[in-house]
Amino acid sequence: MKLLMIEDNKSVSEMMSMFFKKENWEVHYAYDGLEALEKFKESPQSWDMITLDLNLPGMDGIQVNNEIRSISTTVPIIILTARDSESDQVLGLEMGADDYVVKPFSPITLIARIKALHRRAGLGGSAEKEEETESSFDVVTEHFKLNTKTREAYLLNKPIEDLTPKEFDLLKTLSQKPRQVFSRDQLLQLVWHYEFYGDERTVDAHIKKLRQKIEKVGPQVIQTVWGVGYKFDDSEANAR
Structure with a gap:
Protein backbone atom coordinates (compact mmCIF):
# COMPACT_ATOMS: atom_id res chain seq x y z
CA MET A 1 0.00 0.00 0.00
CA LYS A 2 1.19 3.53 -0.83
CA LEU A 3 -0.07 5.96 1.81
CA LEU A 4 0.16 9.74 2.18
CA MET A 5 0.01 10.92 5.81
CA ILE A 6 -0.80 14.64 6.04
CA GLU A 7 -0.01 15.59 9.63
CA ASP A 8 1.60 18.72 11.07
CA ASN A 9 2.60 17.02 14.34
CA LYS A 10 5.87 15.26 13.58
CA SER A 11 5.75 13.25 16.81
CA VAL A 12 2.51 11.64 15.60
CA SER A 13 4.09 10.85 12.24
CA GLU A 14 7.18 9.39 13.90
CA MET A 15 5.05 7.24 16.20
CA MET A 16 2.96 5.92 13.28
CA SER A 17 6.03 5.31 11.11
CA MET A 18 7.01 2.37 13.33
CA PHE A 19 3.63 0.75 12.85
CA PHE A 20 3.59 1.48 9.11
CA LYS A 21 7.01 -0.13 8.78
CA LYS A 22 5.71 -3.34 10.36
CA GLU A 23 3.01 -3.46 7.69
CA ASN A 24 5.61 -2.94 4.92
CA TRP A 25 3.67 0.02 3.57
CA GLU A 26 5.24 2.77 1.50
CA VAL A 27 4.38 5.93 3.43
CA HIS A 28 5.08 9.55 2.50
CA TYR A 29 4.61 12.45 4.91
CA ALA A 30 3.46 16.05 4.43
CA TYR A 31 3.46 18.56 7.26
CA ASP A 32 1.29 21.34 5.86
CA GLY A 33 -1.58 21.63 3.41
CA LEU A 34 0.36 23.10 0.50
CA GLU A 35 3.11 20.49 0.73
CA ALA A 36 0.44 17.78 0.84
CA LEU A 37 -1.19 18.95 -2.37
CA GLU A 38 2.16 19.12 -4.14
CA LYS A 39 2.96 15.54 -3.15
CA PHE A 40 -0.50 14.30 -4.14
CA LYS A 41 -0.43 16.05 -7.52
CA GLU A 42 2.91 14.47 -8.43
CA SER A 43 1.10 11.20 -9.10
CA PRO A 44 -2.61 11.29 -8.12
CA GLN A 45 -3.41 7.78 -9.29
CA SER A 46 -0.56 6.14 -7.35
CA TRP A 47 -1.95 6.72 -3.85
CA ASP A 48 -3.89 3.91 -2.16
CA MET A 49 -4.81 5.81 1.01
CA ILE A 50 -4.63 9.28 2.59
CA THR A 51 -4.81 10.22 6.25
CA LEU A 52 -5.56 13.91 6.67
CA ASP A 53 -5.31 16.11 9.76
CA LEU A 54 -7.87 18.92 9.71
CA ASN A 55 -5.80 21.44 11.67
CA LEU A 56 -2.98 22.18 9.21
CA PRO A 57 -0.75 25.20 8.59
CA GLY A 58 -0.58 26.66 5.11
CA MET A 59 -4.01 25.38 4.08
CA ASP A 60 -6.87 24.05 6.20
CA GLY A 61 -7.53 20.31 6.07
CA ILE A 62 -11.03 20.80 4.70
CA GLN A 63 -9.59 22.80 1.81
CA VAL A 64 -6.99 20.10 1.19
CA ASN A 65 -9.74 17.48 1.21
CA ASN A 66 -11.72 19.48 -1.37
CA GLU A 67 -8.70 19.92 -3.63
CA ILE A 68 -7.88 16.21 -3.51
CA ARG A 69 -11.49 15.27 -4.23
CA SER A 70 -11.55 17.63 -7.22
CA ILE A 71 -8.72 15.54 -8.67
CA SER A 72 -9.69 12.06 -7.47
CA THR A 73 -13.08 10.86 -6.25
CA THR A 74 -11.85 7.35 -5.50
CA VAL A 75 -8.76 7.62 -3.31
CA PRO A 76 -9.83 6.73 0.25
CA ILE A 77 -9.42 9.54 2.82
CA ILE A 78 -9.41 9.18 6.60
CA ILE A 79 -9.62 12.42 8.58
CA LEU A 80 -7.56 12.74 11.75
CA THR A 81 -8.69 15.49 14.05
CA ALA A 82 -8.24 16.67 17.61
CA ARG A 83 -11.12 19.11 17.27
CA ASP A 84 -13.93 18.72 19.76
CA SER A 85 -16.62 19.92 17.39
CA GLU A 86 -18.35 17.02 15.65
CA SER A 87 -19.53 19.49 13.02
CA ASP A 88 -15.97 19.58 11.63
CA GLN A 89 -15.95 15.82 11.28
CA VAL A 90 -19.36 15.72 9.61
CA LEU A 91 -18.33 18.57 7.29
CA GLY A 92 -15.29 16.56 6.23
CA LEU A 93 -17.49 13.55 5.48
CA GLU A 94 -19.90 15.70 3.49
CA MET A 95 -16.96 16.99 1.46
CA GLY A 96 -16.02 13.45 0.42
CA ALA A 97 -13.85 11.93 3.17
CA ASP A 98 -14.57 8.28 3.93
CA ASP A 99 -13.92 8.03 7.65
CA TYR A 100 -12.52 9.94 10.62
CA VAL A 101 -10.48 9.15 13.71
CA VAL A 102 -10.43 11.51 16.70
CA LYS A 103 -7.15 12.29 18.45
CA PRO A 104 -5.72 10.98 20.66
CA PHE A 105 -6.02 7.61 18.96
CA SER A 106 -4.48 4.18 19.30
CA PRO A 107 -2.00 3.40 16.47
CA ILE A 108 -3.46 -0.10 16.28
CA THR A 109 -6.94 1.37 15.82
CA LEU A 110 -5.75 3.61 12.97
CA ILE A 111 -4.01 0.68 11.28
CA ALA A 112 -7.23 -1.35 11.54
CA ARG A 113 -9.27 1.51 10.07
CA ILE A 114 -6.84 1.88 7.17
CA LYS A 115 -6.92 -1.85 6.43
CA ALA A 116 -10.72 -1.98 6.59
CA LEU A 117 -11.15 0.98 4.26
CA HIS A 118 -8.49 -0.30 1.86
CA ARG A 119 -10.17 -3.69 1.73
CA ARG A 120 -13.61 -2.20 1.17
CA ALA A 121 -12.33 0.12 -1.52
CA GLY A 122 -11.22 -2.91 -3.51
CA LEU A 123 -7.76 -1.52 -4.09
CA GLY A 124 -6.00 -4.76 -3.39
CA GLY A 125 -7.26 -6.54 -6.47
CA SER A 126 -6.89 -6.26 -10.19
CA ALA A 127 -7.89 -3.05 -11.87
CA GLU A 128 -8.78 -4.77 -15.10
CA LYS A 129 -12.29 -4.04 -16.27
CA GLU A 130 -14.55 -6.93 -17.12
CA GLU A 131 -16.93 -6.96 -20.03
CA GLU A 132 -20.18 -5.40 -18.87
CA THR A 133 -22.68 -8.22 -19.29
CA GLU A 134 -25.66 -8.68 -17.04
CA SER A 135 -23.90 -11.64 -15.42
CA SER A 136 -21.01 -9.39 -14.36
CA PHE A 137 -23.28 -7.33 -12.12
CA ASP A 138 -23.68 -8.37 -8.50
CA VAL A 139 -26.90 -6.39 -7.96
CA VAL A 140 -29.55 -6.17 -10.66
CA THR A 141 -33.01 -4.73 -10.07
CA GLU A 142 -35.61 -3.41 -12.49
CA HIS A 143 -33.85 -0.10 -13.16
CA PHE A 144 -30.52 -0.43 -11.35
CA LYS A 145 -27.36 -2.54 -11.55
CA LEU A 146 -24.08 -2.58 -9.66
CA ASN A 147 -20.70 -4.27 -10.21
CA THR A 148 -18.49 -4.66 -7.12
CA LYS A 149 -15.38 -5.59 -9.11
CA THR A 150 -15.39 -2.53 -11.31
CA ARG A 151 -17.00 -0.39 -8.57
CA GLU A 152 -19.63 0.88 -11.01
CA ALA A 153 -23.33 1.53 -10.56
CA TYR A 154 -26.00 2.37 -13.14
CA LEU A 155 -29.50 3.79 -12.82
CA GLN A 180 -35.69 -3.27 3.34
CA VAL A 181 -35.29 -0.51 5.91
CA PHE A 182 -31.86 -0.13 7.51
CA SER A 183 -31.31 1.87 10.67
CA ARG A 184 -28.34 4.22 10.85
CA ASP A 185 -26.73 1.96 13.41
CA GLN A 186 -27.10 -1.06 11.12
CA LEU A 187 -25.51 0.84 8.25
CA LEU A 188 -22.57 1.87 10.44
CA GLN A 189 -21.97 -1.78 11.29
CA LEU A 190 -22.51 -3.16 7.78
CA VAL A 191 -20.57 -0.54 5.84
CA TRP A 192 -17.81 0.43 8.26
CA HIS A 193 -17.28 -3.14 9.54
CA TYR A 194 -16.13 -2.21 13.00
CA GLU A 195 -17.49 -0.69 16.16
CA PHE A 196 -17.87 2.97 15.24
CA TYR A 197 -17.26 5.52 17.96
CA GLY A 198 -19.01 8.31 16.18
CA ASP A 199 -22.24 10.05 15.46
CA GLU A 200 -25.08 8.59 13.40
CA ARG A 201 -24.89 11.82 11.42
CA THR A 202 -21.95 10.17 9.68
CA VAL A 203 -24.46 8.05 7.76
CA ASP A 204 -26.63 11.10 7.02
CA ALA A 205 -23.62 12.96 5.60
CA HIS A 206 -22.78 10.11 3.22
CA ILE A 207 -26.42 9.61 2.22
CA LYS A 208 -26.70 13.32 1.39
CA LYS A 209 -23.73 13.20 -1.00
CA LEU A 210 -24.87 9.88 -2.48
CA ARG A 211 -28.32 11.29 -3.22
CA GLN A 212 -26.84 14.30 -4.98
CA LYS A 213 -24.93 12.02 -7.34
CA ILE A 214 -27.92 9.75 -7.97
CA GLU A 215 -30.13 12.73 -8.83
CA LYS A 216 -27.75 13.69 -11.64
CA VAL A 217 -28.83 10.61 -13.60
CA GLY A 218 -32.37 9.82 -12.47
CA PRO A 219 -35.03 9.93 -9.76
CA GLN A 220 -34.13 9.44 -6.11
CA VAL A 221 -33.98 5.77 -5.11
CA ILE A 222 -32.63 6.24 -1.56
CA GLN A 223 -35.64 6.98 0.60
CA THR A 224 -35.88 8.14 4.20
CA VAL A 225 -38.13 6.16 6.52
CA TRP A 226 -38.75 8.72 9.23
CA GLY A 227 -37.79 7.62 12.71
CA VAL A 228 -36.13 4.45 11.43
CA GLY A 229 -33.52 4.92 8.71
CA TYR A 230 -33.15 4.47 4.95
CA LYS A 231 -34.16 2.08 2.19
CA PHE A 232 -33.48 1.52 -1.52
CA ASP A 233 -36.50 1.45 -3.85
CA ASP A 234 -36.24 1.88 -7.62
CA SER A 235 -39.67 0.41 -8.44
CA GLU A 236 -40.90 3.75 -9.77
CA ALA A 237 -37.60 4.96 -11.22
CA ASN A 238 -38.92 4.99 -14.78
CA ALA A 239 -41.74 7.34 -13.81
CA ARG A 240 -39.52 10.38 -14.17
Whole structure:
Protein backbone atom coordinates (compact mmCIF):
# COMPACT_ATOMS: atom_id res chain seq x y z
CA MET A 1 0.00 0.00 0.00
CA LYS A 2 1.19 3.53 -0.83
CA LEU A 3 -0.07 5.96 1.81
CA LEU A 4 0.16 9.74 2.18
CA MET A 5 0.01 10.92 5.81
CA ILE A 6 -0.80 14.64 6.04
CA GLU A 7 -0.01 15.59 9.63
CA ASP A 8 1.60 18.72 11.07
CA ASN A 9 2.60 17.02 14.34
CA LYS A 10 5.87 15.26 13.58
CA SER A 11 5.75 13.25 16.81
CA VAL A 12 2.51 11.64 15.60
CA SER A 13 4.09 10.85 12.24
CA GLU A 14 7.18 9.39 13.90
CA MET A 15 5.05 7.24 16.20
CA MET A 16 2.96 5.92 13.28
CA SER A 17 6.03 5.31 11.11
CA MET A 18 7.01 2.37 13.33
CA PHE A 19 3.63 0.75 12.85
CA PHE A 20 3.59 1.48 9.11
CA LYS A 21 7.01 -0.13 8.78
CA LYS A 22 5.71 -3.34 10.36
CA GLU A 23 3.01 -3.46 7.69
CA ASN A 24 5.61 -2.94 4.92
CA TRP A 25 3.67 0.02 3.57
CA GLU A 26 5.24 2.77 1.50
CA VAL A 27 4.38 5.93 3.43
CA HIS A 28 5.08 9.55 2.50
CA TYR A 29 4.61 12.45 4.91
CA ALA A 30 3.46 16.05 4.43
CA TYR A 31 3.46 18.56 7.26
CA ASP A 32 1.29 21.34 5.86
CA GLY A 33 -1.58 21.63 3.41
CA LEU A 34 0.36 23.10 0.50
CA GLU A 35 3.11 20.49 0.73
CA ALA A 36 0.44 17.78 0.84
CA LEU A 37 -1.19 18.95 -2.37
CA GLU A 38 2.16 19.12 -4.14
CA LYS A 39 2.96 15.54 -3.15
CA PHE A 40 -0.50 14.30 -4.14
CA LYS A 41 -0.43 16.05 -7.52
CA GLU A 42 2.91 14.47 -8.43
CA SER A 43 1.10 11.20 -9.10
CA PRO A 44 -2.61 11.29 -8.12
CA GLN A 45 -3.41 7.78 -9.29
CA SER A 46 -0.56 6.14 -7.35
CA TRP A 47 -1.95 6.72 -3.85
CA ASP A 48 -3.89 3.91 -2.16
CA MET A 49 -4.81 5.81 1.01
CA ILE A 50 -4.63 9.28 2.59
CA THR A 51 -4.81 10.22 6.25
CA LEU A 52 -5.56 13.91 6.67
CA ASP A 53 -5.31 16.11 9.76
CA LEU A 54 -7.87 18.92 9.71
CA ASN A 55 -5.80 21.44 11.67
CA LEU A 56 -2.98 22.18 9.21
CA PRO A 57 -0.75 25.20 8.59
CA GLY A 58 -0.58 26.66 5.11
CA MET A 59 -4.01 25.38 4.08
CA ASP A 60 -6.87 24.05 6.20
CA GLY A 61 -7.53 20.31 6.07
CA ILE A 62 -11.03 20.80 4.70
CA GLN A 63 -9.59 22.80 1.81
CA VAL A 64 -6.99 20.10 1.19
CA ASN A 65 -9.74 17.48 1.21
CA ASN A 66 -11.72 19.48 -1.37
CA GLU A 67 -8.70 19.92 -3.63
CA ILE A 68 -7.88 16.21 -3.51
CA ARG A 69 -11.49 15.27 -4.23
CA SER A 70 -11.55 17.63 -7.22
CA ILE A 71 -8.72 15.54 -8.67
CA SER A 72 -9.69 12.06 -7.47
CA THR A 73 -13.08 10.86 -6.25
CA THR A 74 -11.85 7.35 -5.50
CA VAL A 75 -8.76 7.62 -3.31
CA PRO A 76 -9.83 6.73 0.25
CA ILE A 77 -9.42 9.54 2.82
CA ILE A 78 -9.41 9.18 6.60
CA ILE A 79 -9.62 12.42 8.58
CA LEU A 80 -7.56 12.74 11.75
CA THR A 81 -8.69 15.49 14.05
CA ALA A 82 -8.24 16.67 17.61
CA ARG A 83 -11.12 19.11 17.27
CA ASP A 84 -13.93 18.72 19.76
CA SER A 85 -16.62 19.92 17.39
CA GLU A 86 -18.35 17.02 15.65
CA SER A 87 -19.53 19.49 13.02
CA ASP A 88 -15.97 19.58 11.63
CA GLN A 89 -15.95 15.82 11.28
CA VAL A 90 -19.36 15.72 9.61
CA LEU A 91 -18.33 18.57 7.29
CA GLY A 92 -15.29 16.56 6.23
CA LEU A 93 -17.49 13.55 5.48
CA GLU A 94 -19.90 15.70 3.49
CA MET A 95 -16.96 16.99 1.46
CA GLY A 96 -16.02 13.45 0.42
CA ALA A 97 -13.85 11.93 3.17
CA ASP A 98 -14.57 8.28 3.93
CA ASP A 99 -13.92 8.03 7.65
CA TYR A 100 -12.52 9.94 10.62
CA VAL A 101 -10.48 9.15 13.71
CA VAL A 102 -10.43 11.51 16.70
CA LYS A 103 -7.15 12.29 18.45
CA PRO A 104 -5.72 10.98 20.66
CA PHE A 105 -6.02 7.61 18.96
CA SER A 106 -4.48 4.18 19.30
CA PRO A 107 -2.00 3.40 16.47
CA ILE A 108 -3.46 -0.10 16.28
CA THR A 109 -6.94 1.37 15.82
CA LEU A 110 -5.75 3.61 12.97
CA ILE A 111 -4.01 0.68 11.28
CA ALA A 112 -7.23 -1.35 11.54
CA ARG A 113 -9.27 1.51 10.07
CA ILE A 114 -6.84 1.88 7.17
CA LYS A 115 -6.92 -1.85 6.43
CA ALA A 116 -10.72 -1.98 6.59
CA LEU A 117 -11.15 0.98 4.26
CA HIS A 118 -8.49 -0.30 1.86
CA ARG A 119 -10.17 -3.69 1.73
CA ARG A 120 -13.61 -2.20 1.17
CA ALA A 121 -12.33 0.12 -1.52
CA GLY A 122 -11.22 -2.91 -3.51
CA LEU A 123 -7.76 -1.52 -4.09
CA GLY A 124 -6.00 -4.76 -3.39
CA GLY A 125 -7.26 -6.54 -6.47
CA SER A 126 -6.89 -6.26 -10.19
CA ALA A 127 -7.89 -3.05 -11.87
CA GLU A 128 -8.78 -4.77 -15.10
CA LYS A 129 -12.29 -4.04 -16.27
CA GLU A 130 -14.55 -6.93 -17.12
CA GLU A 131 -16.93 -6.96 -20.03
CA GLU A 132 -20.18 -5.40 -18.87
CA THR A 133 -22.68 -8.22 -19.29
CA GLU A 134 -25.66 -8.68 -17.04
CA SER A 135 -23.90 -11.64 -15.42
CA SER A 136 -21.01 -9.39 -14.36
CA PHE A 137 -23.28 -7.33 -12.12
CA ASP A 138 -23.68 -8.37 -8.50
CA VAL A 139 -26.90 -6.39 -7.96
CA VAL A 140 -29.55 -6.17 -10.66
CA THR A 141 -33.01 -4.73 -10.07
CA GLU A 142 -35.61 -3.41 -12.49
CA HIS A 143 -33.85 -0.10 -13.16
CA PHE A 144 -30.52 -0.43 -11.35
CA LYS A 145 -27.36 -2.54 -11.55
CA LEU A 146 -24.08 -2.58 -9.66
CA ASN A 147 -20.70 -4.27 -10.21
CA THR A 148 -18.49 -4.66 -7.12
CA LYS A 149 -15.38 -5.59 -9.11
CA THR A 150 -15.39 -2.53 -11.31
CA ARG A 151 -17.00 -0.39 -8.57
CA GLU A 152 -19.63 0.88 -11.01
CA ALA A 153 -23.33 1.53 -10.56
CA TYR A 154 -26.00 2.37 -13.14
CA LEU A 155 -29.50 3.79 -12.82
CA LEU A 156 -31.68 3.68 -15.93
CA ASN A 157 -28.52 2.52 -17.75
CA LYS A 158 -26.75 5.78 -16.85
CA PRO A 159 -23.57 5.60 -14.73
CA ILE A 160 -23.70 7.12 -11.25
CA GLU A 161 -20.34 8.84 -11.37
CA ASP A 162 -17.69 9.95 -8.87
CA LEU A 163 -18.79 7.68 -6.02
CA THR A 164 -16.36 7.61 -3.11
CA PRO A 165 -15.58 4.19 -1.59
CA LYS A 166 -18.02 4.64 1.28
CA GLU A 167 -20.77 6.03 -0.97
CA PHE A 168 -20.45 2.97 -3.20
CA ASP A 169 -20.54 0.63 -0.20
CA LEU A 170 -23.66 2.33 1.16
CA LEU A 171 -25.39 2.04 -2.21
CA LYS A 172 -24.41 -1.61 -2.48
CA THR A 173 -25.65 -2.43 1.03
CA LEU A 174 -29.01 -0.75 0.50
CA SER A 175 -29.59 -2.02 -3.05
CA GLN A 176 -28.82 -5.63 -2.21
CA LYS A 177 -32.09 -5.73 -0.25
CA PRO A 178 -34.56 -3.43 -2.03
CA ARG A 179 -37.27 -1.90 0.16
CA GLN A 180 -35.69 -3.27 3.34
CA VAL A 181 -35.29 -0.51 5.91
CA PHE A 182 -31.86 -0.13 7.51
CA SER A 183 -31.31 1.87 10.67
CA ARG A 184 -28.34 4.22 10.85
CA ASP A 185 -26.73 1.96 13.41
CA GLN A 186 -27.10 -1.06 11.12
CA LEU A 187 -25.51 0.84 8.25
CA LEU A 188 -22.57 1.87 10.44
CA GLN A 189 -21.97 -1.78 11.29
CA LEU A 190 -22.51 -3.16 7.78
CA VAL A 191 -20.57 -0.54 5.84
CA TRP A 192 -17.81 0.43 8.26
CA HIS A 193 -17.28 -3.14 9.54
CA TYR A 194 -16.13 -2.21 13.00
CA GLU A 195 -17.49 -0.69 16.16
CA PHE A 196 -17.87 2.97 15.24
CA TYR A 197 -17.26 5.52 17.96
CA GLY A 198 -19.01 8.31 16.18
CA ASP A 199 -22.24 10.05 15.46
CA GLU A 200 -25.08 8.59 13.40
CA ARG A 201 -24.89 11.82 11.42
CA THR A 202 -21.95 10.17 9.68
CA VAL A 203 -24.46 8.05 7.76
CA ASP A 204 -26.63 11.10 7.02
CA ALA A 205 -23.62 12.96 5.60
CA HIS A 206 -22.78 10.11 3.22
CA ILE A 207 -26.42 9.61 2.22
CA LYS A 208 -26.70 13.32 1.39
CA LYS A 209 -23.73 13.20 -1.00
CA LEU A 210 -24.87 9.88 -2.48
CA ARG A 211 -28.32 11.29 -3.22
CA GLN A 212 -26.84 14.30 -4.98
CA LYS A 213 -24.93 12.02 -7.34
CA ILE A 214 -27.92 9.75 -7.97
CA GLU A 215 -30.13 12.73 -8.83
CA LYS A 216 -27.75 13.69 -11.64
CA VAL A 217 -28.83 10.61 -13.60
CA GLY A 218 -32.37 9.82 -12.47
CA PRO A 219 -35.03 9.93 -9.76
CA GLN A 220 -34.13 9.44 -6.11
CA VAL A 221 -33.98 5.77 -5.11
CA ILE A 222 -32.63 6.24 -1.56
CA GLN A 223 -35.64 6.98 0.60
CA THR A 224 -35.88 8.14 4.20
CA VAL A 225 -38.13 6.16 6.52
CA TRP A 226 -38.75 8.72 9.23
CA GLY A 227 -37.79 7.62 12.71
CA VAL A 228 -36.13 4.45 11.43
CA GLY A 229 -33.52 4.92 8.71
CA TYR A 230 -33.15 4.47 4.95
CA LYS A 231 -34.16 2.08 2.19
CA PHE A 232 -33.48 1.52 -1.52
CA ASP A 233 -36.50 1.45 -3.85
CA ASP A 234 -36.24 1.88 -7.62
CA SER A 235 -39.67 0.41 -8.44
CA GLU A 236 -40.90 3.75 -9.77
CA ALA A 237 -37.60 4.96 -11.22
CA ASN A 238 -38.92 4.99 -14.78
CA ALA A 239 -41.74 7.34 -13.81
CA ARG A 240 -39.52 10.38 -14.17
